Amino acid sequence: MKPIHAKPSLYAYYFEVLKKIALKYGYNLVLHGSLNRDLDLIAIPWEKDLGDCDVMINEFAEHLGGEVMQQSEASKHCFPHGRMSYVVNLNRSGKWNNYQDAQYYLDISVIPPNKNNF
Secondary structure, three states, X not given: OOXXXXXXXXXXHHHHHHHHHHHHOOEEEEEEOOOOOOEEEEEEEOOOOOOOHHHHHHHHHHHHOOEXXXXXXXXXXXXXXXXXXXXEEEEEOOOOOOOOOOXXXXXXXXXXXXXXXX
């Protein structure tokens, strides 16, 4: 029996909804990566007035029934150019009826606004 590769189609379904949420906060959401393991996203400032990115990430998690992984501020801000990193766990450790693949999550990078461009 061939394995079912549900992640790419599930993540593609999630992407459209998450993109609409991101636009509410002034960010454009773009996809990168293969969709095989996780959903890799980049939130890019798109409007002059941006909403709170922590609130945006929490709305992503709430909408998908996930949980934002707890992390220190230092680990969230450890990337070059001020890029912030967030993980939203969707199914870790078999939360969905002990499903065989317990690694469904979002990996989101948020690019900070460049104040010099506005």
